[in-house]
Amino acid sequence: MTGASVRAVRRLAGILLIAASLPCAIADDSDPVTVSHGYSPFGELRYPADFTHFDYVNPDAPKGGTLRLFGFGTFDSLNPYIMTGRSPAGTPGASVFGFLETTDTLLMGGGSHNRVGDEPSSAYGLIAERVEYPASLDWVVFHLRKEARFNDGHPITAGDVVFSLELLREEGHPRYALMLSDVTGAEVIDEHTVRFHLTGDSRRDLPLVLGDLPVLPEHYWSERPFASTLSPPLVSSPYQITSVRPGRQVTFERLEGYWGRDLPVNRGRYNFDQVVIDFYRDAQVGFEAFKSGGYDVHLDYVAKHWATAYNFPAVRRGDVQRAEIPHDIPKGTQAFFLNMRRAPFDDRRVREALSILFDFEWTNRTIFNGAYARSNSWFPNSLNSATGVPEGTELALLTPWKEQLPPQLFTEPFAHPVSDGSGNIRDRMQRALALFADAGYVIQGRRLVNKETGEPLRLEILNYQTPGMVRVVEPYLRNLERVGIQASYRPLDPASYKERLDRFDYDATIFVLPQRSYPGPELRDYLHSDSVSLGGSRNYSGINDPVVDALVEAALGATSDSDYRAAMRALDRVLLWQHYSVPHWYIDNHRLAWWDKFGRPDKPMPYILGTETWWKKQQ
Numbered sequence: 202m203t204g205a206s207v208r209a210v211r212r213l214a215g216i217l218l219i220a221a222s223l224p225c226a227i228a229d230d231s232d233p234v235t236v237s238h239g240y241s242p243f244g245e246l247r248y249p250a251d252f253t254h255f256d257y258v259n260p261d262a263p264k265g266g267t268l269r270l271f272g273f274g275t276f277d278s279l280n281p282y283i284m285t286g287r288s289p290a291g292t293p294g295a296s297v298f299g300f301l302e303t304t305d306t307l308l309m310g311g312g313s314h315n316r317v318g319d320e321p322s323s324a325y326g327l328i329a330e331r332v333e334y335p336a337s338l339d340w341v342v343f344h345l346r347k348e349a350r351f352n353d354g355h356p357i358t359a360g361d362v363v364f365s366l367e368l369l370r371e372e373g374h375p376r377y378a379l380m381l382s383d384v385t386g387a388e389v390i391d392e393h394t395v396r397f398h399l400t401g402d403s404r405r406d407l408p409l410v411l412g413d414l415p416v417l418p419e420h421y422w423s424e425r426p427f428a429s430t431l432s433p434p435l436v437s438s439p440y441q442i443t444s445v446r447p448g449r450q451v452t453f454e455r456l457e458g459y460w461g462r463d464l465p466v467n468r469g470r471y472n473f474d475q476v477v478i479d480f481y482r483d484a485q486v487g488f489e490a491f492k493s494g495g496y497d498v499h500l501d502y503v504a505k506h507w508a509t510a511y512n513f514p515a516v517r518r519g520d521v522q523r524a525e526i527p528h529d530i531p532k533g534t535q536a537f538f539l540n541m542r543r544a545p546f547d548d549r550r551v552r553e554a555l556s557i558l559f560d561f562e563w564t565n566r567t568i569f570n571g572a573y574a575r576s577n578s579w580f581p582n583s584l585n586s587a588t589g590v591p592e593g594t595e596l597a598l599l600t601p602w603k604e605q606l607p608p609q610l611f612t613e614p615f616a617h618p619v620s621d622g623s624g625n626i627r628d629r630m631q632r633a634l635a636l637f638a639d640a641g642y643v644i645q646g647r648r649l650v651n652k653e654t655g656e657p658l659r660l661e662i663l664n665y666q667t668p669g670m671v672r673v674v675e676p677y678l679r680n681l682e683r684v685g686i687q688a689s690y691r692p693l694d695p696a697s698y699k700e701r702l703d704r705f706d707y708d709a710t711i712f713v714l715p716q717r718s719y720p721g722p723e724l725r726d727y728l729h730s731d732s733v734s735l736g737g738s739r740n741y742s743g744i745n746d747p748v749v750d751a752l753v754e755a756a757l758g759a760t761s762d763s764d765y766r767a768a769m770r771a772l773d774r775v776l777l778w779q780h781y782s783v784p785h786w787y788i789d790n791h792r793l794a795w796w797d798k799f800g801r802p803d804k805p806m807p808y809i810l811g812t813e814t815w816w817k818k819q820q
Contacts, residue, residue: 206574209626210248211636213233214648223389232335232336232337232339233335233336234332234333234334234335234336235334235336235677235734236332236333236742237331237332237333237334238248238250238325238326238331238332239308239310239323239325239326239331239332240308240311240323240324240334240408240409240412241320241322241323241324241614242322242405242408242409242719243322243405243719243765244405244506244762245761246323246325247317247319247320247323248323248325248465250381251674253272253468254465254467254468254469255317255318255319255465255466255468256471256804257319257804257805257806257811257814258468258469258470258802258814259272259319259469259800259802259806259814260467260468260469261469261818262472262800262814262815262816263472263816263817263819264445264455264472264473264474264816265472265473265474265816266473266474266475266476266774266816267475267476267817268473268474268475268476268477268479268497268498268799268812268815268817269340269455269476269477269478269479269495269496269497270476270477270478270479270498270548271478271481271487271491271496271498271499272289272451272478272479272480272481272813273482273484273487273697273722274287274480274481274482274665274695275287275324275392275449275482275632275696276288276289276448277429277431277445277447277479277696278428278429278431279371279430279431279432279433279434279442279445279451280429280430280434281303281376281737282369282373282374282415282427283372283373283374283427283429284374284375284419284703284736284737285428285429286429286440287695287699287718289451289478289480290303290663293762295547301628303415303436303438303439304415304416304436304438305327305328305349305357305415305436305437305438305440305461306327306328306412306413306414306415306666307326307327307328307329307332307343307345307362307411307412307413307414307415307416307418308324308325308326308327308329308332308408308409308412308413308458309324309325309326309327309432309466309467310322310323310324310325310412310466310577311324311409311412311413311717312324312409312413312466312717316717316808316809317808317809318806318807318808318811318814319805319806319807319808320530320808321718321719321808322409322717322718322719323718324340324409324412325465325466326346326464326466326605327464327466327467327689328343328345328346328349328357328416328437328461328576329344329345329346329347329412329463330344330345330609330724331343331344331582332344332408332412334408335438337404338399338404338405338407338408339396339398339399339400339608340396340397340398340399340406340777341384341396341399341406341411342390342394342395342396342397342408343362343394343395343397343411343412344393345357345358345359345362345393345394345702346393347394348460349394349437349460349461350437350439350460351418351421351435351436351437352435352436352437352456353418353420353421353435354440355420357416357418357437358392358393358712358722359390359391359392359393359394359395359419360389360419361416361417361419362387362395362416363387363388363389363395364417364419364422364423365415365416365417365419366381366384366387366397366411366414367387368417368422368427369381369415369417370412373489374736374737375735375736375737376723376726376732376735376738376739379725379726379732379735379738380722380723380725380726381410381411381722382401382725382731383399383400383401383403383404383405383722384397384398384399384411384438385399385441386398397411397804401594401757401758402720402754402757402758403721403754403757403758404758405721405722405723405757405758405759405760406525406642406719406721406722406741406757407721409654409721410721410722416437417436418435418436418437419478420701421435422434424529425563425620427513430661431445431447433445436458438456438459438469439455439456439459439462439467439470439471440454440455440456440476441453441454441456441788442454444629446527448480448715449479449480450478450479450480451477451478452475452476452477453475453478454474454475454478455471455473455474455476456498458713467781468514469802469814470813470814471579471813472814472815472816472817473632473815473817475498475815477498479495480667484667484669488506488510490549491794492513492515492521494515494796497677497795497796497798497799498794498795498796498812499790499793499794499795500792500793501786501793501794501809502669502786502792503569504568504569504571504572504573505568505569505570505665506669506811507572507792508570508572511523511794514688514795517796520796520797521794521795521796521797522795522796522797523790523792523793523794525790525791525793526790526791526793526810527789527790528760528789528791528806528808528810529789529807530582530584530806530807530808530809531580531581531582531583531585531714531716531717531718532576532581532582532716532787532788532789533713533714533716534576534579534581534713534714534716534727534782534784534801535576535711535712535713535714535784535785535786535787536576536711536712536782536785537555537662537677537709537710537711537783537785538706538707538709538710538711538712538741538742538781538782539552539555539708539742539780539781539782539783539784540588540707540708540709540710540741540742541742541743541744541745542705542743543708543731545640545642545651545658546708546709547743548640549607549634549779549780550636550637550639550640550782551637551640551642551658552781553636553780554632554633554634554636554637554640555633555660555681556617556682556780556783556784557618557629557632557633557636558626558630558633558677558680558681558684559783559819560620560626560629560676560677560680561575561617561679561785561786562619562620562621563620563622563623563624563626563676564673564677565622565677565761565786566622567622567624567676568599568672568676569786571582571678572788573786573787573788574787574788574789575617575784575785575786576784576785576786577615577617577777577784578773578777578784579618579773579776579777579782579784580716580720581719581787582651582767582787582789583798584718584766585720585769585770586770586773587615587770587771587773587774588614588770589614590612590613591610591611591612591766591770591771591774593769594691594763594764594767594768595767595768595770595774598610598751598752598755598767598768598771599611599771599774599775602747602748602751605747606747606748606775606778607778607779608775608777609778609780615734615741615774615777615778616723618632618641618687624676626680630680630683630684633684634684637649637658637684641653641707642658644684644685647685648685648687649684649685649686657685657686657687658685658686658687658690658777659686659689659708660681660686660687660689660708660709661689661691661705661707661708661709662663662674662678662689662690662707662708662709662711663687663691663693663698663701663702663708663709663710663711664691664692664693664698664710664711665689665692665694665695665698666692666693666694666695666698667692670692670711671690674690674711678690702741703736703737704736705741705743710741710819712741714727714738714739714741718808719765720756720769721757722757722771723739723752724753724756724757726738726739726740727739727740728740728744728753728772728776729744729745729749729750729753730746730747730749730750731747733745740779741802742782744763744781746775746779748775749772749775752768752771752772752775753772754809755768755771756768756772791810793810798817798818799815799816799817799818800815800816800817800818801814801815802814
């Protein structure tokens, strides 16, 4: 039986097809129903139902021209929704510019990349013109626009929405099944109406999650395997892929007849006729191409490079502009993630000792020109960061778990040890050695070994090949070696790195977990015991902790903003005090350089980079 046939059987077995005459909602005074042009998990929507465009765009921006962008690494698939292969949407660099949401969704906004520029968590109708839900959130109904089309002109129907849900859960990346575990059913009410049934305590965020799912064409995917491919798949999007140079370049062409070009959520966006993404396996080679006009916009992640690399002719002439653009985007969780699936990293004392030996102040002064702040949170640059000591609702959430938690969590604000930046951390080395000794490790012949087995303590840090990180890792390795740890760094090509990551085959790895203002079901993917053995999950530390599970569920089930923030801050506090990672650093601005041939809106966009709102200057 083909994959398409299996899908057909699953749909017949698992999906209710409801007659068109069935009422969409049943009135119930005890469970009032909201019908809206958008959705926000807490609070009011910024934009009314009759809004014509977002405030931060230029609704009359001219169309035309080409934008060339940088992608780091390579790709071997154009299907971003499966575990196999590496798609352009998953590559560092290219994915941040807002052009790689490869197909339309029911709502625009609310995702980690798909965000409204001046609201942290709201989403507005895209394929769906209305969303309907009761106060209990037992279900949510999306009313589709009758004019919605895939790029081949085929109408987008409720059947496509239900097909997409089942396809992603059954054959997509495993994280979809995890994130959608509380969606118990889907019903086609009529051609343009679909209802999802919800359960569990985490329903508040599910309308956003469902609204952010890609809507895939059943008539296309029912005839072919849902697998890696370098043939551009059929989508609904302002752009379609017209040229692919495998591993090296992807070209997107704007569709003049795109069905949604005049929707309020799209006006003033997607103004370039063509977007070309060139992929470079070496970041410095890529930057040299930028200097000579090889691509148009460079987002600089390296502080020293930003401070020293821009004295070239185009900058001096004013042809290349630079700016540090402040933002309120919650920063990703960047860290050395310690894999607790392996001993001795399952021992909190070992993890704390490894964290103590990372000298951020020396790294920041010597390598980063002082540009960064230390991440004293798993949720930096957001309202979810824990501060002070737990009080009120936060304390009430933590108190039942007091016996399982470090006592200092209740009496001290969490803080990483701070050095003077000189590189002399002898006091911290002594503290680390005491923790190692308490965990059963002693120095023998300049090596740190398990006193029972004689096995040396080894730590290999896995990462994909990126030259900038070597400078950061090597000083940390030296500190580890000074206390007798056999430490090493292994940078891999992107494909090999992904394969090792998906199998959790590492001692420690470097990664950035994307964060939102209101993290939702992705918390299960990042932190919950449900994901600890799920291949391809992003629970990179192997967290399997009933306290974390309970706090994740408390956050997902919160019914008010204050309860949500209390649960998130309690969660943050536990993650920090249990030393599940060695947190890195963050910065609260975009370091952006661009060739001066573009117009840009002058309104602030605190929650996006916003290049999809730019336009080519008229000559």
